[in-house]
Amino acid sequence: MVGVNREMKGLVKANRFEVRLRRGTLRDKSHFYNIAQGSLEELRYCFVLAKDLGFMKENKKWLDSAEETGRMLYGPIRSIQ
Numbered sequence: 001m002v003g004v005n006r007e008m009k010g011l012v013k014a015n016r017f018e019v020r021l022r023r024g025t026l027r028d029k030s031h032f033y034n035i036a037q038g039s040l041e042e043l044r045y046c047f048v049l050a051k052d053l054g055f056m057k058e059n060k061k062w063l064d065s066a067e068e069t070g071r072m073l074y075g076p077i078r079s080i081q
Contacts, residue, residue, distance in 0.1 A: 026080050033077045040070055 044066045051059040 029080050030077070033073060033080070036073055037070075037077070040066060040073065 044063060047056070047059040047062045047066065050056045056062075
């Protein structure tokens with residue numbers, strides 16, 4: 001699960017970075033932030049599923065980490081809406 005966590009957090013960060021590099025419209029930025037949010041929700045689902053299937057004993061720290069990442073996304077998303 002550590003690899004999945006790193007990969008998904010990397011996708012979220014990559015989408016945020018791409019938004020910064022692009023000098024596109026607010027619509028473009030909103031699109032990439034939405035992709036990042038979708039990746040984060042997929043990650044959360046993977047943590048819940050892994051626990052349900054018995055691959056993880058506890059997923060709280062992983063869900064907390066995903067929550068923290070979500071808070072980092074919320075500010076920029078709110079600023080462009």
